Amino acid sequence: MLEIKNLEVSYGSISALQGISLKVEKGSIVTLVGANGAGKTTTLRTISGIVKAKSGTITFDGHEITNRAPHKIVAAGLAQSPEGRMVFANLTVMENLRMGAYLRNDKPGMAKDMDYIFGIFPRLKEREKQTAGTLSGGEQQMLAIGRALMSKPKLLMLDEPSLGIAPLLVKTIFEKIVEINKELGLTILLVEQNANLALEVSHYGYVLETGRIILEDTATALRENAEVRAAYLGG
Numbered sequence: 001m002l003e004i005k006n007l008e009v010s011y012g013s014i015s016a017l018q019g020i021s022l023k024v025e026k027g028s029i030v031t032l033v034g035a036n037g038a039g040k041t042t043t044l045r046t047i048s049g050i051v052k053a054k055s056g057t058i059t060f061d062g063h064e065i066t067n068r069a070p071h072k073i074v075a076a077g078l079a080q081s082p083e084g085r086m087v088f089a090n091l092t093v094m095e096n097l098r099m100g101a102y103l104r105n106d107k108p109g110m111a112k113d114m115d116y117i118f119g120i121f122p123r124l125k126e127r128e129k130q131t132a133g134t135l136s137g138g139e140q141q142m143l144a145i146g147r148a149l150m151s152k153p154k155l156l157m158l159d160e161p162s163l164g165i166a167p168l169l170v171k172t173i174f175e176k177i178v179e180i181n182k183e184l185g186l187t188i189l190l191v192e193q194n195a196n197l198a199l200e201v202s203h204y205g206y207v208l209e210t211g212r213i214i215l216e217d218t219a220t221a222l223r224e225n226a227e228v229r230a231a232y233l234g235g
Helices: 040-047 070-076 093-100 107-120 122-126 137-149 167-184 195-201 219-224 226-232
Strands: 002-011 014-024 029-033 055-060 078-081 155-159 187-191 204-209 212-218
Touching (some): 014 040, 014 212, 029 167, 029 195, 040 055, 040 187, 070 078, 078 137, 107 122, 107 137, 137 167, 167 187, 167 195, 195 219, 212 219, 219 226
Parallel strands (some): 029 187, 078 155
Antiparallel strands (some): 002 014, 002 055, 204 212
16 A cells, blocks of 8 residues: 655755655554654655655645655555654644545535544543543544544554554554454554554554664564563564
8 A cells, every 4th residue: 555665865964764765555553663753754844745755756546746846745545653742732623623534525425434533542531522632641632543544535644643652542542553453344554663563553663763674574473582671672
């Protein structure tokens, strides 16, 4: 569903991605593992069109989307739940979710998707009239994922969904990620600092180090790899 070939990205004279190539198969959960500054968020932001690629290609669902405008990439079926959640703090939960559907005009479908989101995240239903800025970190993360789902994506990118969230809610959110993947058949590309948790829910993984992919394998094999365990899984 998604294929990146020889992607290079620079911030001025600093090289952030150095010719990375990766694939995300339809219906799978794929994770990018790496330390801070490895290039994980840059990869997602370049796929989304927010950061421009210096060279290389990004192909999504059979069409090249390299450096296409971000709203056109969303329209093609690719949505991102960003690092730090980025909810609209002054808007209500319901208004945030509607913002996710700004490119849609199929009201029955939107209502059905809204019901689905309230079904998997009942806390959002309880707080639908609350402004997003008053929610806890975990609730904001649920809202960011729900907002991305409202665009009816074919592929969902999640950037650090566990960041700054209470451990109990992290477990819930990852259970929901697996549920969304299974129930909707939704393809997911996941960036997550908690490598153990990410590999636990994923089918395949790539290890990034200073802008390069140094290793790729099934998630199970990566969890058992001695180097990966030592560097990212706490031995």
